[in-house]
Amino acid sequence: MPGLARSRTPQRKPRGDYHHGNLRAAMIDSAVMLIATSDEGSFTLREAARRIGVDHRAAYRHFADRGALLAAVADDGFAHLIEAIKLQLGSLGAGAPRRLLGFAQAYVRFAVAEPARYRVMTSPRANNGRSRPADVADAGFALLQHEIASGIARGELHEIDVTEAAIALWSTMHGLADLIVMRRIVVRRDLLASYVDRIIARSLEGLVKG
Amino acid sequence: MPGLARSRTPQRKPRGDYHHGNLRAAMIDSAVMLIATSDEGSFTLREAARRIGVDHRAAYRHFADRGALLAAVADDGFAHLIEAIKLQLGSLGAGAPRRLLGFAQAYVRFAVAEPARYRVMTSPRANNGRSRPADVADAGFALLQHEIASGIARGELHEIDVTEAAIALWSTMHGLADLIVMRRIVVRRDLLASYVDRIIARSLEGLVKG
DNA sequence: ACCTGAACACCGTTCAAGT
DNA sequence: ACCTGAACACCGTTCAAGT
Secondary structure (H helix, E strand, O other): OOOOOOOOOOOOOOOOOOOOOOHHHHHHHHHHHHHHHOOHHHOOHHHHHHHOOOOHHHHHHOOOOHHHHHHHHHHHHHHHHHHHHHHHHHOOOOOHHHHHHHHHHHHHHHHHHOHHHHHHHHOHHHHOOOOOOOHHHHHHHHHHHHHHHHHHHOOOEOOOOHHHHHHHHHHHHHHHHHHHHOOOOOOOHHHHHHHHHHHHHHHHOOOEOO | OOOOOOOOOOOOOOOOOOOOOOHHHHHHHHHHHHHHHOOHHHOOHHHHHHHOOOOHHHHHHOOOOHHHHHHHHHHHHHHHHHHHHHHHHHOOOOOHHHHHHHHHHHHHHHHHHOHHHHHHHOOHHHHOOOOOOOHHHHHHHHHHHHHHHHHHHOOOEOOOOHHHHHHHHHHHHHHHHHHHHOOOOOOOHHHHHHHHHHHHHHHHOOOEOO
16 A cells, blocks of 8 residues: 555645546555554544545445445455465365364464454444345355365264354354454463464364264 | 433423433443444444433533443443343352353343343443453453352363363353354344354363263 | 545534533 | 533535546
8 A cells, every 4th residue: 555644634635646546445455454553433434535645535436335345344354364264274184173273273363463354344334234245254154164064074073063063163263353352361472373272172072073 | 211302302401400310320321222223333422412311511421431431331231241140140050061051041142132232342442442441341251260160179070271261161152142143143032042052062062071 | 437625414522601 | 510502623425516
């Protein structure tokens, strides 16, 4: 994101650049940065536009309203999350317990690394918009179900209800990530991985055969 | 809460009632009701005051700012939650697995019954206020730790790390409640209890002896 | 198509003053 | 002590117009 502006300073008023190139993506990035330093509640569409040297009115060409911008931030975030999980899974080979642990590691790591994004992704504002199908988030859940189903097919996991097991795991991952991101519990960075391992391993104990 | 006002209508302007009795509690109730029908982000201090027929400026006598009001709503909510959990535990007798299941049931039931309160309680706005010690929330966590420690002392649970086990359980309860409240998953009311039982039971499997 | 000045109704917060 | 009118800077959103 080139040319950040100190708030308030109009900066490079108009030149000839009436077209921003990719205002949509720029607004999303600007919003994420803003939310990272303040929080979602006090995030402002006007300020996000100001930071990239654009009139706030321009944003309405790409987003129906403030909520739509936030929803776009959330979708974008889920895309990043899923990418991170897939990257992790790709490096793991077979073995359901290890893969599910890796899934959870990638999930929590993302939340801790990008708390601003994560908060928006899981906040009501981005969720209860009836206007939005939330399929990007669902893709992540489907991925988890797929991993569990594969584990069962390979005979590594008990024949439990896939959806139920996925919800149990997702609840634990999300709950843990949320507690950390909201600073209800504090975990040292270098201990995070082993910590997640132990917590998630507990949730897996009921699933794994032998 | 007597005498709700249709928004916008000033209603019973001044009479002789310059003193509201308990403006603090009335504002908290009004805020909860408002958040229940809209959401935290669009909740407005001015509207909350309007609803109880009071000038918004009056609220500043009891709350430093909007955030402090929200924090008070959160604290109030945690007090309710802990009360509900204690009530449930009181009806249960000994037996750690059953008691922990009951704990989780009461927790999730509260979140589902009072989604507005729960959202505020677990939202960043009420959490990252450096001004607030959040000890009310911590009391709930301490209660869970106590239950686990008792179970270990009675020889019903493995000798696991109490804090770690508490975080694992809290993560799952909170994660599940959050997914339901945020409508990421939908659970029929009459199936909620058995649903929570199965999900939480999975998390307990690693803890319970025998 | 994409961008913007001016304007509207609304907010949180503060001051100075009422009882 | 508790409450309020007037005012400030700010917001989201819309209109009508620029290139």
